[in-house]
Amino acid sequence: MEVDSLGGSKYLLLIVDEGSGCMKGFSLRAKSDSEECIKKYIMAVQTQFDYKVKFVRHDGAREFAANSLKAFYDDQGIEQQVTVPYAHQTNGTAERAIRTIVTIGRSMLYYAKLDKCFWAIAAMVAIYIKNRLPSPKYQDQTPFEIVNGFRPSVKHMRVFSCRTFVLTPKEKRSKWDPKAREGLFMGYEEVSKAHRVYDIEADQVVKSRDFTFDESTFGFSPMLPQVIVDDTALDIESMNISDEPHPMQFKQTGKRKSRSNSQEQVLQRTLLERRGTGLEEASAPDDSESHQAKRRSSARDNLDEEQKGSDEDNEDATPQVFWRASANAVEGTDLSEPTTFGDAVGGPDQVHWRKAICAELDSMKLRGVFRATKLPSGQHTIGTKWVFKIKRKADGSIEKYKARLVAKGFKQKYGIDYTETFSPVVKYVTLRMVVAITKYFGWTLDQLDVVTAFLYGEMKEKVFCAIPEGVEVDEDFDCFELVKAIYGLKQASRVWNETFHEFVCSIGFQVSDFDPCLYLKITSGECVLLLVYVDDVL
Template sequence: MNRTLLDRTRAMLNTAGLAKSFWAEAVKTACYVINRSPSVAIDLKTPMEVWTGKPVDYSRVHTFGSPVYVLYNEQERSKLDSKSRKCIFLGYADGVKGFRLWDPTAHKLIISRDVIFEEDKVKGDKGAQSETTTIQVENKTDEDQISYGAIPEHEEQESVESEVSKVRQSTRERRPPGWLSDYVTESNIAYCLLTEDGEPSSFQEATQSSDVSLWMTAMQEELEALDRNKTWDLVTLPQGRKAIGNRWVYKIKRDSNNQVERYRARLVVKGYAQKEGIDFNEIFSPVVRLNTVRVVLALCAVFDLHLEQLDVARKTRPGQIWLRLS
């Protein structure tokens, strides 16, 4: 079915002359038509007829991509304005009797049932491609005008006006935000600057950087914290076993003003090298029972306490809670 939908989508887009950006509307319309088409598997009945028990109404089925004229609301026009605007039929709306239409002038999708179809002009209409159609003019003579696609005169004028409007841009100087100071932006593409003042990716880069003293201090603080929290026990390596490697991860902490607060170094184990049943038997994380959280909140409410922070930390036993109350 997925292949059937894609085959019909390609055919519908090519026949209607629509861009690929309308693929979702085409798939949805193809599904709508398939559900209302006879099938040999159900004795030439339609899926909708089998599902609802009612015959299918084909009066609302129209050609995908056909031009339609949509009636303006009285609040949207004045006495001398046109009563309708030209749109493109894309499919059927859910839950209402309206149709899904593309307004090439406003560049938006609308839903309306007050429409008049021109299905005989679907193949010659390329209005939906006016956004991507380009016109190249080399000389002033008519012979040298090169155009791609059948573009009406009023649409050609609109495309030229849109090109002129693109040129009339503001001359105000645009400054990138502070957090992009480590990047170079060119044509909406950001390139990262690999400088010596950046974050090192390995221990060798940290020892060779200009901030080697700061990184060494950060690594010493990490080792002291690991030793203070008794993260590991020094044991003898079993015979025939290999120790799991580790690596340093470096990070420069910055405040809201993009100013450096501190240099942070973390020693992490290469967990991807572990094997279940050999290097570990189970994986767990410190958690706390919901009943405990409810008791703490109830105590705060009864004694009119202000709860500033609630942390779940694994110190001496799993699920131990540290609170700061005032």
């Protein structure tokens, strides 16, 4: 790599288990460190998981062919397989794994706008993520699951490089010191529940279990250069255990430079600005800022002049158009929608709202929604509420005053007032398929909306509601029994769907096995397809 990692590493050793696809990564300061890491990995696998490593495949690089390492293989009964020079396909598992990790790591660095010195950390996080992703090669099991025998939890996973606050122990702070230090999330610990966090002030990665995440803020991009890692700049040498890769060399052209005081000031200022506290520190702008301010001011002046000229050219027509739009907007905002029945029938628009209420009650009476009755012993009622809405046209003018009586479904009791509530809707893939078929054969496509659809649904449960406001009944009755469903009931959508299903099947339609909301009818060689999405039919 062009720079050392944050910890001074120059190389990445990636080991892949052929049997599970599980990866293990080591960041190395020198290639000679590979031997110790390989031995450590093999012993851990054989001890912790009771697996026996049978062969090691590598590209014959000098660090993998050391006599001491060869003696270790012989002692463990491990066979060495050296790939053919310049034939990368003979070590395909390792080559593919390296490319995947570089791609994931590069994407994370770029998205977080982090410096290239974070390459080793990004690679380790990429390996951690990859081990927890299902693989088609292993019947959609994750490498972690194959090795450990159980599915991994992902509840603890966070967005890489998101803003993190790490709790400072009481022993290390005074009463008036901040309780937490700010950092960037840098990954996970394999053997504990701790997370790794880059402490911005200390310029190092720390481990902690006490933290708070802000996953809407990432990195510190204004200070550090843009991250672009080029695959062609990687000098890769292959090595893998059971088809496990090799140290991956990152070209070194110079030591990582420490941040200067001016850069630290920029970093601190950037982080303060991103906190969005609204507090600004008074300071004199530099020449570039003043120059930019002048340019912006000049641009605004030019725009104002152009706007004035434009206004003068269109003096006769433009003001009238804008005035009509503004007048409609003002007219719409002056009219408020009542929130209670009393506000509606006693407000300035009571005439319109009374008509809307009567229209809603007439619709319910026509469909036989209610039946006046005496509340049976042991039963309870649920309340109702009037909802008022002003429907407008595209230009903002009033189209209709709408009143709807809804049930207070949150007072329903499971097992008494309702049981099942699920109602299917057409799948988008079905919708796209039908539209494509219609276009291909030149069929006619029609759409209809069932008005007050839920009021057609036949109730199966015994549900009683209190007498709604604005409705008068004989003294012999004290409640309504719901014969049909009304909006607000938990099962209203399901009841409507069942009623619709029974009706369309009764007139000769057949439901599709592929989608419960797709119906088909063939009559005299004519095919009719029917799609339903709640109360919309296509």
